[in-house]
């Protein structure tokens with residue numbers, strides 16, 4: 620296995636100024652996106668629609684949330700495994716996370732906010748809504764670029780209708796002496812796409828196909844766009860999700876955020892444009908949420924590649 624921090628992930632500019640320059644720069648960026656996703660399963664997007672003020676506000680809101688008592692936070696439950704409160708897990712004792720379902724809708728953020736603050740918290744509501752909407756726009760730009768490059772725009776239109784989002788707010792508390800430094804175990808995301816954002820404190824590491832772990836530098840304008848397992852099935856294996864982990868090397872607490880996309884209430888077909896003699900069909904049509912249920916069974920957790928075991932041909 621390789622050592623830490625040699626290669627770097629591609630950095631791709633999604634600032635509006637760049638993309639507005641015309642069709643050429645859109646196509647040029649789309650090409651870079653697909654190459655990066657095929658090579659690394661992820662890339663760093665620089666995205667100026669999320670301002671420094673909003674970056675500061677969302678992490679302020681997140682700190683306010685984690686400062687609530689545990690008995691309040693555990694009220695965040697979901698019928699989907701791991702979409703609600705997760706914390707005090709023996710193998711990752713530093714990790715705590717809460718999930719806001721449908722965070723791009725007023726109803727979604729209000730339901731969550733009212734559960735946490737029965738007398739309301741407008742700052743939290745407005746900040747999480749705005750942040751989620753802007754990051755969802757980035758997700759949809761990336762997805763449009765991927766589907767145009769693969770000429771599967773129609774397939775994307777169909778799945779776009781059933782896209783659902785989950786905003787996860789994450790905190791890794793400071794490590795005590797002799798405690799594990801593992802913030803989150805190496806894994807691939809079960810989402811379709813994930814967009815991660817971190818504040819100051821490093822810790823996120825992403826594995827390349829050569830086995831090197833790349834340490835991702837936090838920056839207020841940087842977003843890590845990462846494919847999940849469902850993206851591998853939909854692209855018939857062209858885009859593979861990268862393994863990633865969090866290691867808490869210092870003593871400071873760490874805050875991060877992830878906007879995860881899922882395709883609900885629909886059987887996802889593998890686009891026929893992505894199947895040919897060189898690329899035989901690798902995945903059967905699948906139901907994304909049933910795949911998540913499968914992942915949380917004993918068989919799913921033990922599997923080396925759950926998406927293949929779930930719907931591989």
Ligand SMILES: O=C(O)CCC(=O)C(=O)O
Nearest residue numbers: 789808815823865875877
């Ligand atoms: O905290 C991070 O930077 C990564 C979190 C993560 O990988 C996840 O929630 O799936």
Ligand SMILES: [Fe+2]
Nearest residue numbers: 806807808863
């Ligand atoms: Fe992850």
